[in-house]
Amino acid sequence: MTRGWRWLVPLAAVPVLGLLAYGFTLNPREAPSPLVGRPAAAFTLTSFDGAKLDLADLRGKVVVLNFWASWCYPACYEEAPALERGWKSYRDRGVVVVGVDIQDKDEAARKFINDFRLTFANAPDPGGKVSVDYGVYGVPETFFIDREGRIRAKHVGALSDQMFAEAIEPLLAAAGTTK
Amino acid sequence: MIPEIGHGALLVALGLALYGGVMSAVGGRRGRPALVESAQHAALGVFVLVTACLLLLIYAFLTFDFSVVSVATNTNLGTPFYYRITAVWGALEGSIVLWSWLLSLYTLIVILRHRTSARELYPWVLMTMLSVIGFFLLVMTVAAPVFARSLPIPPDGRGLNPLLEDSGMITHPVALYLGFTGFTVPFAFAVAALITGRVGDFWITTTRRWTIVAWYFLSLGLLIGGWWSYHVLGWGGYWAWDPVENAAFMPWLTGTALLHSVMIQERRRMLRLWNLALVILTFSLTLFGTFLTRSGVIASVHAFSQGAIGIFFLTFLALVVLSALALLAWRWNDLGAQGELDSIVSRESAFLLNNVLLVAATFTVFFGTVFPLLSEAVKGAKVSVGAPFFNQVNIPLFLSLIFLMGIGPLIAWRRASLDNLKRNFLWPVVIGSVAAIVLRLVGVGSSVAVLSLALTVFVTATITVDLVRATRARRAMGEWTLPALGGLLLRHNRRYGGFVVHLAVLVVAVGVTGSQAWSVQTETTLKRGEEAALAGYRVRFDGLRESQESNHGKVTGSFTVVAGRGAGTVLEPAKKFYPQEQSPIAYVDYRLGFVDDVYLVLGDFARDGSSATVKMQVNRMVSWIWIGGLVLTLGTLLAILPERRRPA
Numbered sequence: 001m002t003r004g005w006r007w008l009v010p011l012a013a014v015p016v017l018g019l020l021a022y023g024f025t026l027n028p029r030e031a032p033s034p035l036v037g038r039p040a041a042a043f044t045l046t047s048f049d050g051a052k053l054d055l056a057d058l059r060g061k062v063v064v065l066n067f068w069a070s071w072c073y074p075a076c077y078e079e080a081p082a083l084e085r086g087w088k089s090y091r092d093r094g095v096v097v098v099g100v101d102i103q104d105k106d107e108a109a110r111k112f113i114n115d116f117r118l119t120f121a122n123a124p125d126p127g128g129k130v131s132v133d134y135g136v137y138g139v140p141e142t143f144f145i146d147r148e149g150r151i152r153a154k155h156v157g158a159l160s161d162q163m164f165a166e167a168i169e170p171l172l173a174a175a176g177t178t179k
Numbered sequence: 180m181i182p183e184i185g186h187g188a189l190l191v192a193l194g195l196a197l198y199g200g201v202m203s204a205v206g207g208r209r210g211r212p213a214l215v216e217s218a219q220h221a222a223l224g225v226f227v228l229v230t231a232c233l234l235l236l237i238y239a240f241l242t243f244d245f246s247v248v249s250v251a252t253n254t255n256l257g258t259p260f261y262y263r264i265t266a267v268w269g270a271l272e273g274s275i276v277l278w279s280w281l282l283s284l285y286t287l288i289v290i291l292r293h294r295t296s297a298r299e300l301y302p303w304v305l306m307t308m309l310s311v312i313g314f315f316l317l318v319m320t321v322a323a324p325v326f327a328r329s330l331p332i333p334p335d336g337r338g339l340n341p342l343l344e345d346s347g348m349i350t351h352p353v354a355l356y357l358g359f360t361g362f363t364v365p366f367a368f369a370v371a372a373l374i375t376g377r378v379g380d381f382w383i384t385t386t387r388r389w390t391i392v393a394w395y396f397l398s399l400g401l402l403i404g405g406w407w408s409y410h411v412l413g414w415g416g417y418w419a420w421d422p423v424e425n426a427a428f429m430p431w432l433t434g435t436a437l438l439h440s441v442m443i444q445e446r447r448r449m450l451r452l453w454n455l456a457l458v459i460l461t462f463s464l465t466l467f468g469t470f471l472t473r474s475g476v477i478a479s480v481h482a483f484s485q486g487a488i489g490i491f492f493l494t495f496l497a498l499v500v501l502s503a504l505a506l507l508a509w510r511w512n513d514l515g516a517q518g519e520l521d522s523i524v525s526r527e528s529a530f531l532l533n534n535v536l537l538v539a540a541t542f543t544v545f546f547g548t549v550f551p552l553l554s555e556a557v558k559g560a561k562v563s564v565g566a567p568f569f570n571q572v573n574i575p576l577f578l579s580l581i582f583l584m585g586i587g588p589l590i591a592w593r594r595a596s597l598d599n600l601k602r603n604f605l606w607p608v609v610i611g612s613v614a615a616i617v618l619r620l621v622g623v624g625s626s627v628a629v630l631s632l633a634l635t636v637f638v639t640a641t642i643t644v645d646l647v648r649a650t651r652a653r654r655a656m657g658e659w660t661l662p663a664l665g666g667l668l669l670r671h672n673r674r675y676g677g678f679v680v681h682l683a684v685l686v687v688a689v690g691v692t693g694s695q696a697w698s699v700q701t702e703t704t705l706k707r708g709e710e711a712a713l714a715g716y717r718v719r720f721d722g723l724r725e726s727q728e729s730n731h732g733k734v735t736g737s738f739t740v741v742a743g744r745g746a747g748t749v750l751e752p753a754k755k756f757y758p759q760e761q762s763p764i765a766y767v768d769y770r771l772g773f774v775d776d777v778y779l780v781l782g783d784f785a786r787d788g789s790s791a792t793v794k795m796q797v798n799r800m801v802s803w804i805w806i807g808g809l810v811l812t813l814g815t816l817l818a819i820l821p822e823r824r825r826p827a
């Protein structure tokens with residue numbers, strides 16, 4: 001090999017490295033869910049305060065359905081304050097946040113709600129029926145349901161304030177124009 | 180307090196590693212031994228600090244110190260004592276601590292062994308090893324802080340992934356990481372050789388044992404991983420071409436190629452460039468493996484969670500690959516061969532072919548592993564290639580490699596004469612062909628199985644022919660048979676260690692072939708007292724019982740397995756219900772045998788215990804794979820014994 005050519009040897013590695021770097025632009029959290037676009041499965045639960053919680057009663061509102069558990073550290077701990085803030089700033093615009101606590105101990109779950117001073121509706125899911133209906137794979141997972149009761153988006157992992165707003169705004173806007 | 184102490188210690192270690200790296204480079208360049216010695220002290224300091232951090236982390240796991248994030252995410256108050264230790268490296272952070280600790284241990288051994296024997300190379304070896312440790316310390320302090328503090332401190336943790344609650348998880352990562360990190364040593368010597376320009380054979384002979392040790396632990400790690408998969412995951416297999424398995428398999432393939440190609444350099448002064456490239460490739464592939472398992476770029480069953488860490492690894496990988504290849508390009512003109520290939524029919528060409536096949540296998544595995552990325556980049560759709568692709572491409576390659584395993588060690592160097600070929604291969608070829616015919620006659624249908632087993636017989640025959648001939652030669656000089664054989668193994672331990680390792684590979688190959696060709700399974704629902712039959716075994720369902728363990732509930736089925744007219748064995752597969760998992764975890768029960776394993780997995784069941792579904796498998800010859808691991812250990816030990824060619 002002539003003297004100059006040999007410096008091309010390291011270049012051979014560049015396409016492979018480039019391909020791997022490209023991997024970072026993909027978002028593994030955007031899990032495609034066959035449920036997106038479908039009507040949200042109906043459920044009736046009893047909340048931790050003893051109130052009846054029926055998804056059908058929330059028709060006409062944008063519902064943020066969040067699956068969580070007290071043992072889900074740190075993701076559920078990270079997103080709990082964000083959910084509470086989202087609920088407080090959007091509830092006047094017709095948004096409801098519903099927390100469904102799965103596979104948990106009652107005492108630990110109540111402590112979690114108290115620790116984070118959560119004021120939105122939260123209910124345990126005895127037997128895991130609701131989480132099975134929604135195909136929940138792990139916690140936290142969040143479903144965004146529009147005013148017609150259709151699932152519009154699914155998020156896997158902890159939500160931030162920004163993600164909350166970005167998912168909610170189009171649903172509020174869309175509902176405004178179709179009315 | 181633990182988070183602060185641990186983090187502080189890691190920062191100091193990082194400083195020491197960087198200091199040591201720079202000092203050894205400056206010392207090496209200016210020829211100042213005092214600086215190198217200072218770097219050596221820094222390396223010792225790094226070892227002490229990383230050891231302390233590992234112990235501290237283990238302590239935090241044992242005492243449920245949930246103020247450390249990785250403790251809170253990987254244990255809960257119910258995690259049994261034993262598994263709290265495995266939880267340390269079940270987590271991303273802890274696995275990197277273990278990795279770094281093993282690396283600093285290797286560095287310590289390199290210092291003890293080579294500080295005087297490899298004078299010129301030594302400073303650069305030390306620099307390379309400290310730089311690699313420095314990178315991992317950077318990861319542990321910045322990218323994925325090991326001692327990150329949790330706020331608020333949760334009352335209980337998330338719990339360990341139940342699949343990792345297994346004794347295999349104690350040894351599997353340790354063996355695998357010993358293999359991965361072990362390849363850093365030959366890589367460091369290769370870099371030193373390139374920098375100093377001493378690209379002759381010295382670095383090869385010095386690192387021969389290191390390469391064998393790293394290769395051995397990597398093999399062991401792969402085998403234990405297979406064992407874990409077999410007896411925990413409940414699908415009855417031991418290998419699934421999962422990206423993470425592939426990640427460990429690729430450096431094993433190139434490492435195997437390296438073990439063979441260095442012999443040609445030692446003997447014939449050829450392949451200098453090739454050997455350096457193989458070392459660089461092997462080390463890069465170990466880094467690629469860690470990148471793959473920790474970046475989340477490619478989805479896998481046992482990948483760790485993703486985060487900023489992927490970008491760190493990729494940057495380091497790029498740095499290593501590009502600078503090592505640049506060094507190679509820089510020394511290009513010094514790397515020409517001094518020997519020449521005399522004939523196609525020679526040991527050199529057998530070894531060359533072995534290398535070509537192994538590297539080809541590496542590329543196909545690499546291609547299959549990154550294919551989902553490639554397809555998404557080109558066509559925008561996530562598509563992965565599964566086991567069929569890997570099997571189809573690799574089976575012919577592996578069969579050819581087994582064939583070469585018979586040829587390589589016996590064929591003559593330079594140019595094999597017809598006489599040489601006849602003397603060594605006539606009988607093995609005859610015996611192998613007879614074996615193939617017999618296998619066909621007894622009704623073995625699969626041609627792959629026939630070919631694989633016949634090749635195994637052929638290679639075993641070549642090894643036997645060689646041993647018999649050498650023993651006979653010694654007996655002719657008046658020795659008894661057994662002492663002659665023993666003396667042979669010890670005097671020519673390198674050669675015969677290699678043979679024993681080859682035998683181990685053959686034993687594994689028989690296990691793989693047999694289990695692929697002859698395993699059978701069925702799934703049935705049985706009422707209590709009812710029986711099902713499979714391949715000569717009868718299985719009776721005797722009932723269910725429920726129990727509560729420290730961190731999960733458990734439903735155990737009781738089955739009596741009877742083979743022929745013998746007494747029954749009771750097998751108790753179960754389902755474990757962990758609060759943190761959505762679906763129950765299967766607990767497999769099995770009876771291992773030399774030829775048959777009976778393997779039961781509990782499926783659905785009636786709550787009252789009146790009926791249960793059970794998956795029954797009779798897996799053939801799987802035990803041979805684990806036996807192969809034992810033979811491999813013996814062969815490796817024999818191969819790395821100090822040589823005693825010419826006794827006084």
